[in-house]
Amino acid sequence: MSLLAALTSNPTPVKRAASLVAGVMARSLASAIEKPPLAAHYPVTPGSLTAHLQLKSGETFTGGSFGAPVSTVGETVFTTSLVGYPESMTDPSYRGQLLVFTQPLVGNYGVPGRARDAFGLLRHFESEKIQCRGIIVGDYATKYSHWNAVESLSQWCEREGIPAITGVDTRALVHILRGQGSTLGSLNVGATKSESVEWVDPNADNLVAQASTDTVRVFNPEGDVHVALIDCGVKYNIIRSLCAQGARVSLVPWNHNIVNDLASFDGIFISNGPGSPAYCTETIEQLRQAYAVYQRPIFGICMGNQLMGLAAGINVYKLPFGNRGHNQPAVDLTTGKCVITSQNHGYALDDSSMPMGWDRFYVNANDGSNEGIRHLEKPFRSVQFHPEAKGGPLDTAHLFADFVTQVRAMKAAGVPAIADIANNESINVKQSATA
Numbered sequence: 001m002s003l004l005a006a007l008t009s010n011p012t013p014v015k016r017a018a019s020l021v022a023g024v025m026a027r028s029l030a031s032a033i034e035k036p037p038l039a040a041h042y043p044v045t046p047g048s049l050t051a052h053l054q055l056k057s058g059e060t061f062t063g064g065s066f067g068a069p070v071s072t073v074g075e076t077v078f079t080t081s082l083v084g085y086p087e088s089m090t091d092p093s094y095r096g097q098l099l100v101f102t103q104p105l106v107g108n109y110g111v112p113g114r115a116r117d118a119f120g121l122l123r124h125f126e127s128e129k130i131q132c133r134g135i136i137v138g139d140y141a142t143k144y145s146h147w148n149a150v151e152s153l154s155q156w157c158e159r160e161g162i163p164a165i166t167g168v169d170t171r172a173l174v175h176i177l178r179g180q181g182s183t184l185g186s187l188n189v190g191a192t193k194s195e196s197v198e199w200v201d202p203n204a205d206n207l208v209a210q211a212s213t214d215t216v217r218v219f220n221p222e223g224d225v226h227v228a229l230i231d232c233g234v235k236y237n238i239i240r241s242l243c244a245q246g247a248r249v250s251l252v253p254w255n256h257n258i259v260n261d262l263a264s265f266d267g268i269f270i271s272n273g274p275g276s277p278a279y280c281t282e283t284i285e286q287l288r289q290a291y292a293v294y295q296r297p298i299f300g301i302c303m304g305n306q307l308m309g310l311a312a313g314i315n316v317y318k319l320p321f322g323n324r325g326h327n328q329p330a331v332d333l334t335t336g337k338c339v340i341t342s343q344n345h346g347y348a349l350d351d352s353s354m355p356m357g358w359d360r361f362y363v364n365a366n367d368g369s370n371e372g373i374r375h376l377e378k379p380f381r382s383v384q385f386h387p388e389a390k391g392g393p394l395d396t397a398h399l400f401a402d403f404v405t406q407v408r409a410m411k412a413a414g415v416p417a418i419a420d421i422a423n424n425e426s427i428n429v430k431q432s433a434t435a
């Protein structure tokens with residue numbers, strides 16, 4: 001007997017159950033319709049200032065201000081990460097951006113202190129300061145609680161001059177960003193929205209040059225293998241992860257002439273970084289020359305993947321709204337295994353321009369975008385996601401151990417760092433690099 005027949009032909013108990021179900025459904029429908037819109041959540045605290053997020057595409061969101069009462073313009077991007085706002089906000093890759101959190105409740109565990117680890121790196125942050133230009137949240141938690149917290153998210157933002165807005169319907173906002181793509185936004189504090197915003201695109205600048213170190217810095221000087229880490233805006237956990245594997249790390253500026261002393265490095269690593277990779281022409285040229293002669297491992301993360309790809313001759317394009325979050329599935333094409341990864345990028349390598357000698361390494365299982373490349377003969381590999389996490393899953397943290405183990409093994413086996421001097425091509429490359 002069908003459910004409909006049972007409901008209509010059977011006597012009372014079934015009919016009563018059916019009318020109960022209908023009643024509950026009607027009530028929940030009514031309460032859904034009566035629910036006030038999210039924007040009614042603001043202001044969060046009595047007396048808090050009004051703030052506006054204005055998109056260059058025309059939409060305006062009104063909310064309550066927290067953090068610094070200042071105004072700013074940036075590229076509006078969203079992350080689906082559930083936790084890790086101290087790490088995300090200090091990740092130099094977010095430089096120039098207004099960061100929207102899709103997780104509605106933000107700030108509830110406060111902000112940790114500035115303890116440092118054995119390598120002198122801040123334990124709980126990914127760089128020395130907040131790097132994004134502002135944050136946008138649905139529901140800022142005015143009360144925080146965590147054993148490690150020393151201040152609130154609002155106090156931290158205020159001290160560092162970063163504006164923030166709460167009470168925004170972030171679902172509606174993300175709908176717009178996914179529909180039309182990332183767009184510039186203006187976050188301004190005050191009762192009325194700004195009539196004349198000066199739309200300055202942060203991606204029109206070389207943000208890597210701003211985020212990179214000016215001088216060479218050595219970490220873990222006792223390490224048994226020497227890795228050059230090209231700093232395009234490195235997250236501290238990348239340095240820490242290499243040091244923890246026993247490597248001595250020389251952090252070098254993004255445009256450092258590594259080709260000049262390739263022989264002194266047992267391995268080369270290229271970090272994450274903000275903005276468009278197209279500005280890093282000097283890094284790309286250094287890598288291109290290194291590919292020709294270097295025989296030891298090279299590895300890149302995120303911006304590092306894009307720069308290694310560009311040096312190999314692969315094109316880069318801008319994704320419509322990027323992949324930012326801690327739950328991005330990536331498939332390792334060498335094993336077929338799917339891993340969950342931490343991501344934060346707006347650009348991607350175009351697989352269709354893969355040159356001879358290179359292949360895809362990982363692919364994104366959601367949108368099919370490139371998640372890494374590998375050289376078919378040389379030990380050169382890179383990934384678009386973040387194996388260092390902070391925050392996010394540690395599924396791919398083994399890539400640091402794999403890299404340093406390979407560096408160590410090749411050094412122990414006596415593989416020369418640069419190709420045989422009798423190789424004409426190598427000589428030419430080295431001469432042009434040192435000219």
Ligand SMILES: NC(=O)CC[C@H](N)C(=O)O
Pocket residue numbers: 093271272273274275276277301302303304344345346347348
């Ligand atoms: N995390 C990163 O290194 C990001 C790389 C680049 N800025 C991008 O958005 O694609």
